[in-house]
Amino acid sequence: MTVSEIHALYQSGKTSPSEIIEQAIRRIESLDPKIHAFAWFDPQWVRQQVKVLEARGGGRGPLWGIPVVVKDNICVQGAPATCASKILSGFDPPYNATVIEKLRAAGAILMGMANMDEFAFGSSCEHSCYGPTRNPWDLGRVPGGSSGGSAASTAASFTPLALGSDTGGSIRQPASFCGVVGMKPTYGRVSRYGLIAFASSLDQIGPFSSTVADSALLLGAIAGFDPRDSTSGNVPVPDYLQEIKQGAKGLRIGVPKECFGKGIDPEVNEALQQALEQCKKLGITVKEVSLPRTEYAIPTYYVVATAEASSNLARFDGVQYGYRSASGQTILDMYAKTRGEGFGPEAKRRIILGTFVLSSGYYDAYYGHALKVRTLIKEDFDRVFREVDCVVTPTSPTPAFKLGEKLADPLTMYLSDIFTISVNMAGLPGVSIPCGFTKAGLPIGMQWIGRPFEEGVLFRGCHAYERAAGWHTKRPPLS
Amino acid sequence: MNYTTVIGLEVHLQLKTATKIFCGCSNRFGAAPNSQVCPVCLGFPGTLPVLNRQVLVSGIRVALGLSCGVQPRIVFHRKNYFYPDLPKAYQISQYDLPLGSNGFVQVGGQKVRVNRVHMEEDAGKLIHKEGENASLVDYNRCGVPLLEIVSEPDMRFPEEAHAYLKTLKGILEYLDVSDCDMEKGSLRCDANVSLTPDTKVFGSKVEIKNLNSFKAVARALAYEVQRQAAVLDEGGRVQQETRLWDDVKEMTQGMRSKEFAHDYRYFPEPDLVPFSVSKEEIGAVRAVLPELPAQKADRFVREYGLPATDAAGLTAEKASADYYEECVKRAPEGSQGKTLANWILSDVAREMNERGLDDIGALGFPPERLVELVGLIQSGVISGKMAKEVFIEAVESRQSPSEVVKAKGLAQVTDRGAIQEAALSVIQEQPRAVEDYRGGKAQALMFMVGQLMRKTKGAASPALSQEILRELLEKKNA
Numbered sequence: 001m002t003v004s005e006i007h008a009l010y011q012s013g014k015t016s017p018s019e020i021i022e023q024a025i026r027r028i029e030s031l032d033p034k035i036h037a038f039a040w041f042d043p044q045w046v047r048q049q050v051k052v053l054e055a056r057g058g059g060r061g062p063l064w065g066i067p068v069v070v071k072d073n074i075c076v077q078g079a080p081a082t083c084a085s086k087i088l089s090g091f092d093p094p095y096n097a098t099v100i101e102k103l104r105a106a107g108a109i110l111m112g113m114a115n116m117d118e119f120a121f122g123s124s125c126e127h128s129c130y131g132p133t134r135n136p137w138d139l140g141r142v143p144g145g146s147s148g149g150s151a152a153s154t155a156a157s158f159t160p161l162a163l164g165s166d167t168g169g170s171i172r173q174p175a176s177f178c179g180v181v182g183m184k185p186t187y188g189r190v191s192r193y194g195l196i197a198f199a200s201s202l203d204q205i206g207p208f209s210s211t212v213a214d215s216a217l218l219l220g221a222i223a224g225f226d227p228r229d230s231t232s233g234n235v236p237v238p239d240y241l242q243e244i245k246q247g248a249k250g251l252r253i254g255v256p257k258e259c260f261g262k263g264i265d266p267e268v269n270e271a272l273q274q275a276l277e278q279c280k281k282l283g284i285t286v287k288e289v290s291l292p293r294t295e296y297a298i299p300t301y302y303v304v305a306t307a308e309a310s311s312n313l314a315r316f317d318g319v320q321y322g323y324r325s326a327s328g329q330t331i332l333d334m335y336a337k338t339r340g341e342g343f344g345p346e347a348k349r350r351i352i353l354g355t356f357v358l359s360s361g362y363y364d365a366y367y368g369h370a371l372k373v374r375t376l377i378k379e380d381f382d383r384v385f386r387e388v389d390c391v392v393t394p395t396s397p398t399p400a401f402k403l404g405e406k407l408a409d410p411l412t413m414y415l416s417d418i419f420t421i422s423v424n425m426a427g428l429p430g431v432s433i434p435c436g437f438t439k440a441g442l443p444i445g446m447q448w449i450g451r452p453f454e455e456g457v458l459f460r461g462c463h464a465y466e467r468a469a470g471w472h473t474k475r476p477p478l479s
Numbered sequence: 480m481n482y483t484t485v486i487g488l489e490v491h492l493q494l495k496t497a498t499k500i501f502c503g504c505s506n507r508f509g510a511a512p513n514s515q516v517c518p519v520c521l522g523f524p525g526t527l528p529v530l531n532r533q534v535l536v537s538g539i540r541v542a543l544g545l546s547c548g549v550q551p552r553i554v555f556h557r558k559n560y561f562y563p564d565l566p567k568a569y570q571i572s573q574y575d576l577p578l579g580s581n582g583f584v585q586v587g588g589q590k591v592r593v594n595r596v597h598m599e600e601d602a603g604k605l606i607h608k609e610g611e612n613a614s615l616v617d618y619n620r621c622g623v624p625l626l627e628i629v630s631e632p633d634m635r636f637p638e639e640a641h642a643y644l645k646t647l648k649g650i651l652e653y654l655d656v657s658d659c660d661m662e663k664g665s666l667r668c669d670a671n672v673s674l675t676p677d678t679k680v681f682g683s684k685v686e687i688k689n690l691n692s693f694k695a696v697a698r699a700l701a702y703e704v705q706r707q708a709a710v711l712d713e714g715g716r717v718q719q720e721t722r723l724w725d726d727v728k729e730m731t732q733g734m735r736s737k738e739f740a741h742d743y744r745y746f747p748e749p750d751l752v753p754f755s756v757s758k759e760e761i762g763a764v765r766a767v768l769p770e771l772p773a774q775k776a777d778r779f780v781r782e783y784g785l786p787a788t789d790a791a792g793l794t795a796e797k798a799s800a801d802y803y804e805e806c807v808k809r810a811p812e813g814s815q816g817k818t819l820a821n822w823i824l825s826d827v828a829r830e831m832n833e834r835g836l837d838d839i840g841a842l843g844f845p846p847e848r849l850v851e852l853v854g855l856i857q858s859g860v861i862s863g864k865m866a867k868e869v870f871i872e873a874v875e876s877r878q879s880p881s882e883v884v885k886a887k888g889l890a891q892v893t894d895r896g897a898i899q900e901a902a903l904s905v906i907q908e909q910p911r912a913v914e915d916y917r918g919g920k921a922q923a924l925m926f927m928v929g930q931l932m933r934k935t936k937g938a939a940s941p942a943l944s945q946e947i948l949r950e951l952l953e954k955k956n957a
Contacts, residue, residue, distance in 0.1 A: 075525045095518050097525060196524040200749035229527050230751050308749055311559050314568030315522050335561055358744035367746055
């Protein structure tokens with residue numbers, strides 16, 4: 001069910017939050033052992049929220065009584081936040097993220113914490129201290145990552161909504177692998193206060209849902225300026241659901257020619273071409289554009305993101321909270337053992353890389369240089385957005401891959417984010433929506449990229465396409 | 480052999496803003512451990528810093544007060560290192576764009592250049608308990624706003640460094656942005672010192688930490704100059720390192736260099752967006768800059784007719800300048816500003832020095848007492864020579880000068896009849912003073928009190944004399 005369907009049932013009195021939540025709990029309890037979308041799930045904690053909600057008076061907005069799962073890197077008071085890492089085991093945040101405060105005020109029911117790649121490092125949801133999450137469309141395949149749990153929970157209809165975070169594609173790529181809608185808002189659109197940072201200049205929290213309208217609703221609820229986040233934009237939040245009604249006619253989309261080189265799966269290519277044809281029928285203009293610096297996005301990203309991550313993750317030292325090695329003899333020894341035992345291999349790889357690129361003597365060659373290239377990538381988009389309103393690409397070059405397929409080869413894994421990464425580098429909004437299925441029945445996603453703070457334009461185009469194409473009505477066959 | 484000594488100082492100044500630099504926690508000193516903390520200053524995962532604009536205002540104030548250029552583009556950097564008192568494992572500081580740069584401090588006839596003034600956050604405090612195999616951390620100090628003030632290596636002698644630090648502290652006190660208390664750590668100083676036989680090349684730099692007083696700065700530098708000279712005399716090389724001053728042993732000792740071989744991996748703080756300060760904002764801070772020592776000294780020369788050296792001496796520290804002005808305000812009109820200045824610069828200063836006091840307020844001899852003391856001399860109650868003894872005794876016993884005079888048995892005539900008799904003869908002998916008094920000149924009364932004192936050889940109670948004289952003058956007037 002979509003959010004508006006549940007809301008309508010509440011309004012008509014045909015059902016209550018406790019019924020909806022009990023249904024959700026039953027579904028999660030019976031099916032999640034196969035999928036493992038949840039990193040933490042406590043039915044009693046969920047029921048307690050329902051009790052409080054039903055006892056409290058006040059208005060019943062569109063999110064009242066709606067179940068939402070939260071990625072395990074967003075702080076919720078009363079629940080753990082571990083970033084799927086052993087090093088944060090036992091960490092219960094003493095405060096709520098701004099997005100959580102907003103959701104709680106709106107009456108949403110938090111269902112638990114969604115599995116992810118450790119500290120959001122990964123594109124497969126396999127780098128988790130809780131074990132991998134599986135793709136609801138094919139349990140032998142990955143759900144994508146790093147917000148794999150959030151995407152899988154939405155695809156498996158455990159929750160109509162989920163929160164994820166996206167640093168280089170961590171919302172859009174799993175949305176594409178799981179056949180759901182996932183949006184990374186403009187950098188600064190949603191407060192990062194309470195999001196455990198991976199790369200501060202790239203991270204954004206964003207929504208997952210099965211329809212564009214539901215993502216628009218959830219984004220509207222969590223977006224806005226936050227005095228606790230200096231990087232949040234002081235830009236008014238429009239009513240996205242109203243904006244959707246304007247339709248897509250007259251929109252101009254650009255398709256970058258660089259996105260159709262080698263490495264792209266033919267079925268993905270085919271699905272995208274058909275989707276573009278469909279867009280034309282909706283009165284959308286489609287033209288070819290060029291983003292020549294796209295090829296530098298991945299190397300640049302892995303310098304900037306790991307540099308920031310190496311600093312952001314330095315605080316996990318065993319002193320105040322989380323895991324502490326029992327065998328450390330001196331303070332330095334305690335640090336080394338705690339971090340050596342607490343972090344998984346991908347986290348260590350990125351911390352070491354990030355530490356290296358910031359080191360004295362290497363800074364200019366790597367980090368300094370990457371910041372300059374980042375500006376060039378931004379300029380590419382600025383130029384293109386003078387001609388078109390949106391840029392459309394495949395979300396990922398391939399559909400969901402098999403579990404373990406890319407674990408041994410980090411570089412190949414990094415390439416699955418090739419179309420999403422430059423969007424974070426440029427701070428732009430991007431959304432992935434389903435645009436077809438492979439012959440084997442795996443979802444394919446297309447990505448729409450917009451100008452800063454023009455999420456509404458993306459929602460207009462995507463909503464119109466979604467209604468015309470109807471892919472959102474397909475659900476994975478789970479039993 | 481002769482060496483040229485090169486000294487530079489790094490001063491850390493804690494700002495006394497109401498709240499910390501990046502969160503809303505109270506910035507109060509001396510609270511119970513870990514009572515002034517929140518998830519932000521504890522560096523909890525997911526928290527973000529937000530700049531306290533008051534820190535920026537205080538920073539600009541100090542930059543301007545030290546004649547620095549103000550950098551309008553505000554950028555913070557992260558300085559990365561692991562230590563248990565640093566909960567994020569990085570310190571938010573400034574790096575290549577410090578708030579202030581290229582300033583100077585006029586120290587006597589010498590200009591000591593100020594390389595930079597930048598904003599940063601303080602770290603927490605480790606508490607090592609005697610006999611326990613563990614350390615405690617107090618995070619209250621985490622996020623306390625700091626300004627780092629770095630001098631150029633312009634000083635050649637420990638005495639110059641000491642004088643620079645004194646002058647700098649004086650200016651900072653005038654700016655009223657910090658308690659400037661070295662003992663409480665709100666003003667901290669690290670010294671860099673190197674020796675070279677060749678003035679064209681710098682020697683290896685040694686950084687001295689743990690300097691908790693002005694005296695420690697001077698002594699540690701003197702010690703270090705001797706130590707390095709001895710190393711060089713023997714043909715050795717001075718090791719570039721950080722050394723700690725031991726106040727008890729009166730020597731510097733090397734820290735294990737391994738622990739401090741840091742690569743801080745500075746990079747721009749992505750959680751704080753760079754922003755610009757407008758000319759108007761800087762102008763607004765400049766407009767409310769207080770009178771600084773040099774300006775105040777000029778005014779003292781103009782307004783109180785003091786010699787330039789006296790004015791400079793009085794204004795070097797805000798406390799003594801305020802003390803002086805408080806005295807002048809309380810002294811009867813027309814009484815000698817110069818005499819008060821002399822007292823402050825000689826006897827009061829000497830007594831503070833002997834008691835090892837930095838702050839005139841700690842002497843326990845408030846301005847009204849100095850005025851009283853000078854009044855006793857001027858009214859002839861005691862001689863100038865007596866006054867020096869009375870002063871020391873008054874400081875010692877915390878009594879007022881008059882009380883000391885009384886306690887010391889300086890006989891005073893308190894018999895109304897006797898004083899009245901003397902008063903009548905003064906009135907008769909001094910028709911002009913009487914006329915002046917009746918004409919509204921209050922100071923004429925003091926003159927007559929003085930005459931009365933002289934008549935009684937200083938034995939009459941000044942207060943009573945004044946009272947009786949006034950009564951008689953009013954009566955006759957009626």
